Amino acid sequence: IAGITQAPTSQILAAGRRMTLRCTQDMRHNAMYWYRQDLGLGLRLIHYSNTAGTTGKGEVPDGYSVSRANTDDFPLTLASAVPSQTSVYFCASRREGRDTEAFFGQGTRLTVV
Amino acid sequence: GQQLNQSPQSMFIQEGEDVSMNCTSSSIFNTWLWYKQDPGEGPVLLIALYKAGELTSNGRLTAQFGITRKDSFLNISASIPSDVGIYFCAGQLPGTYKYIFGTGTRLKVLA
Numbered sequence: 001i002a003g004i005t006q007a008p009t010s011q012i013l014a015a016g017r018r019m020t021l022r023c024t025q026d027m028r029h030n031a032m033y034w035y036r037q038d039l040g041l042g043l044r045l046i047h048y049s050n051t052a053g054t055t056g057k058g059e060v061p062d063g064y065s066v067s068r069a070n071t072d073d074f075p076l077t078l079a080s081a082v083p084s085q086t087s088v089y090f091c092a093s094r095r096e097g098r099d100t101e102a103f104f105g106q107g108t109r110l111t112v113v
Numbered sequence: 114g115q116q117l118n119q120s121p122q123s124m125f126i127q128e129g130e131d132v133s134m135n136c137t138s139s140s141i142f143n144t145w146l147w148y149k150q151d152p153g154e155g156p157v158l159l160i161a162l163y164k165a166g167e168l169t170s171n172g173r174l175t176a177q178f179g180i181t182r183k184d185s186f187l188n189i190s191a192s193i194p195s196d197v198g199i200y201f202c203a204g205q206l207p208g209t210y211k212y213i214f215g216t217g218t219r220l221k222v223l224a
Contacts, residue, residue, distance in 0.1 A: 031210040042119070043156070043203075044214070045211060045212065045213070045214075059213075092155075104148075104155035104157070106154060106155050107153075
């Protein structure tokens with residue numbers, strides 16, 4: 001693993017099903033983020049985590065949950081998927097420090113039908 | 114909530130032309146970042162700005178952190194076909210680890 005890895009790369013999901021998107025980073029970054037990208041809306045923050053054991057809500061958290069049991073992993077769960085959650089999901093991470101920036105995974109394309 | 118207004122939404126330019134795009138907000142940010150996204154890929158960092166007034170270059174790219182901390186611009190000089198993509202600005206909210214993204218500028222370069 002090098003950098004940030006997201007899985008799966010794409011998924012078609014039936015409405016009402018539960019789904020977990022995985023994100024793993026090997027850079028020992030403290031902060032991790034989940035964004036969704038929709039046409040015309042750019043990237044919107046769903047949830048974030050400043051460090052292992054803590055999480056926070058972003059701009060569009062409803063219908064999503066996250067956990068941060070350790071530094072490397074930050075899974076995003078859709079408890080009961082709805083079609084409006086069709087999107088491309090990006091995970092990002094950032095190391096601790098004042099002047100640092102976020103690095104992104106390759107994305108997960110999720111279609112809820 | 115906080116919003117970043119990014120403009121223009123899209124641009125069609127001739128190869129060799131210079132490009133300018135900007136982001137503005139009613140909120141103050143500690144950090145401004147500029148990313149480029151190619152189709153099917155995640156955003157890749159181009160330039161990071163950490164201080165108000167800072168002007169930073171990366172090859173043909175130049176970006177500035179506005180003195181009011183509420184805006185930033187990105188310039189691309191002498192555009193080439195591989196500059197095609199979507200460019201995003203992102204601002205870090207003070208006292209947080211959160212980044213807010215602009216809606217993107219879609220750039221197309223005509224050879």
